[in-house]
Amino acid sequence: MLDQDAALPLRADLEEHLRECEHCEITLNTTRKTIQIYRSHEIYELPDDLRERLHQAILAKCRKC
């Protein structure tokens, strides 16, 4: 979650701050949770019937190319 490109001394300072600052720790943990929740829920499902219809339409047009 912390930027891997950040310089090592900066990362060490941040990690030390996180150990002592409850607000930042909460912000970091709930931000991690935000990402995990969005990853684990498909909010725009592509239903099977629509999927098949799209495939047929796409491939029919490709064959005419």
Added chain:
Amino acid sequence: MSSSIQSQGTAEVHPDVLLVERARQGDVAAYEKLVRQYDRQVFRIAQHIVQNREDAEDVVQDAFLKAYEKLDQFQGNSKFYTWLVRIAVNEALMRLRKRRTGKMVSIDEDVETEEGSMPRDLADWSPDPEALYGQSEMADILRKTIQGLPPGFRVVFVLRDVDGLSTEETAETLGLSIPAVKSRLLRARLQLRERLSRYFKKGEGNGSRAKLGQGGVK
């Protein structure tokens, strides 16, 4: 010199490259495999941009068709998926522009907002926020929450954090600089976190004031 030739010779060829090669020679079945592999992700990204199912369907069709027509232009120095998503993002933005009767739309729109750049809601969340809501209620909360973000933030968050593209791939796909991707990603994450806190903080959930429709989500 000899080591670079050796490493080129032994480098694994991504299976997509072989499918693209066959599709270029007119093998539609090979292209169908690529469609089946990536249609769900393309549909998701299109929905996040156009926010309308019919337009998203059109974007999926147009993006795959355009990619097929332009297969000769695919260089193979980026992943097929990032190349395809770039086409899909452009199609989605064009579709959005049409719907807004010609008004210019870009992924730079509305990104100057300062909202969410500093965390305000510092309350901790319930230990298992997903248990507070049913599956479909949760999907509604997540949809409404992300729809409140500018398109340029939504698409960066989805490519980077949901699809798992690297910062470099996201930048290449969207034609943005790496610092721009990092800045948008940070602000998207913080804004989403802030908005979700209304639903997930300790003491919230079913029967609370944060019920859908009253939580102030745009």
